[in-house]
Amino acid sequence: MPKSLIQSDRQLPIRQEVFLDHVGHFIPSADEAREALIRAGFRTAPVSIQTNRAADGTSQLSGTGNVTVMLNRGYIEVLFKTADTALGQEFDAALSKYPGLHLAAFAVADANAKSQALSKAGFRVRPVVNLRRPIETATGEAEAAFTVARVERAEMAEGRMQYLTHHSEELVWQTRWLDHANGADALLDAVIAVEDVAEAAERFGRFLDRDPVSAKMGSLLPLERGGVVLMERGMFEEAFGPVPQLPFIGLYGVRVASLERCEALLGRNDLSPERRGSTLLARFPEALGRGAWLFVEHENDLPWRAC
Numbered sequence: 001m002p003k004s005l006i007q008s009d010r011q012l013p014i015r016q017e018v019f020l021d022h023v024g025h026f027i028p029s030a031d032e033a034r035e036a037l038i039r040a041g042f043r044t045a046p047v048s049i050q051t052n053r054a055a056d057g058t059s060q061l062s063g064t065g066n067v068t069v070m071l072n073r074g075y076i077e078v079l080f081k082t083a084d085t086a087l088g089q090e091f092d093a094a095l096s097k098y099p100g101l102h103l104a105a106f107a108v109a110d111a112n113a114k115s116q117a118l119s120k121a122g123f124r125v126r127p128v129v130n131l132r133r134p135i136e137t138a139t140g141e142a143e144a145a146f147t148v149a150r151v152e153r154a155e156m157a158e159g160r161m162q163y164l165t166h167h168s169e170e171l172v173w174q175t176r177w178l179d180h181a182n183g184a185d186a187l188l189d190a191v192i193a194v195e196d197v198a199e200a201a202e203r204f205g206r207f208l209d210r211d212p213v214s215a216k217m218g219s220l221l222p223l224e225r226g227g228v229v230l231m232e233r234g235m236f237e238e239a240f241g242p243v244p245q246l247p248f249i250g251l252y253g254v255r256v257a258s259l260e261r262c263e264a265l266l267g268r269n270d271l272s273p274e275r276r277g278s279t280l281l282a283r284f285p286e287a288l289g290r291g292a293w294l295f296v297e298h299e300n301d302l303p304w305r306a307c
Helices: 030-039 086-097 111-120 197-208 233-240 259-268
Strands: 019-026 048-053 059-070 075-081 100-107 129-137 140-150 160-166 184-194 213-215 218-222 227-232 248-256 274-276 279-283 292-296
Touching: 019 086, 019 160, 019 184, 030 059, 030 075, 059 086, 059 129, 075 086, 075 100, 100 248, 111 140, 111 160, 184 197, 184 233, 184 292, 197 218, 197 227, 227 233, 233 248, 248 259, 259 279, 259 292
Parallel strands: 019 075, 100 160, 184 227, 248 292
Antiparallel strands: 019 100, 048 059, 048 129, 059 075, 129 140, 140 160, 184 248, 213 218, 218 227, 274 279, 279 292
């Protein structure tokens, strides 16, 4: 069996560690998506508009804003368009394929160094971005800072795969946002349906600087926290439902305190959860796009990690 998911009890990585930091839904309506998350038992942080810090110190709209669900480990992001920038146009292109998951972000200690490493690994990289977004605190408003390293759009067909370094942990993960009615406390693996598992595994291996390992349902790239699972279309559809097109970031795992508690809440809110032994499958409400959550109490209950 592949190594356990939650290797570190820290929120942020050190040295050469790589964590699956968050996944991102691209959606047309922030208000409807926020309501859908609340219906699914998640507590949402306030809406935030993202900006980039230019070399002269001025702020410019990045092109997107977000609503987040902060977990004890990692988080879930919902993105919406705010400006017709290059990033905003890429958002439109992704959304035209299908609303849903188009982003996976990996936390590292030094995004600048990671950008250089990606270039050496054969990827065409973009300039590193100093991202800012306003954060509401208990006493007023502050500004969270991130350094983001991205590759050119065509380099990773699966979506916006990026690295980031957090500079404002205490602002981003505020205690008041970490308690969720569904008992969620950690983001686990992201699952992607692909045309060619071997090709995608080799490319993700170079991108993440990790060796892919054979898993029960495909290929797994285990990280120091979380991981990426690559599956053939038929395997994904048999286990989790329709694939609108390939590639497709179609599912992510969420650890919860109690499957029974989570199942009861989702059922009360007409989300039709499907209990499968030690897992609970729930398809996203329409406002969050195509795909599903897989809730578990223990990381190794995820079916691709089962013995």
